[in-house]
Amino acid sequence: MGKDDLQGALDLLVLRTLVREPMHGYGLVRRIQQVTDGALIVEEGSLYPALHRMEIAGWIKADWKMTEAGRRAKFYSLTIAGKKQLAAEEENWNRVTSAVEKVLKLA
Secondary structure: OOHHHHHHHHHHHHHHHHOOOOEEHHHHHHHHHHHOOOOOOOOHHHHHHHHHHHHHHOOEEEEEEEOOOOOEEEEEEEOHHHHHHHHHHHHHHHHHHHHHHHHHOOO
16 A cells, blocks of 8 residues: 555545535544544544645635634535545545455465
8 A cells, every 4th residue: 555545545534524514624533533433543733734635626625614612613525526536535445445355365
């Protein structure tokens, strides 16, 4: 697995999480951790550069809104291009995991 596959995994997690509803960065971190029962923890130092990159690519858009706690935060949502990218990321993930599965079955 190359660096692009690992970056793709983060993209996949973020894009899939945003399918349900717009979220701010901290909410994304918490949701991914919650859904995976703590098995996956996305560091904010990795998340925010990824969000910025995805926003530049046009996969997500950001709007300033108020959180439940009354703070102003950027909420990210999926664009049409993001939905197409999500499908591509899911296809790539399935290809990579299938290849890893084949190697694991060798033993």
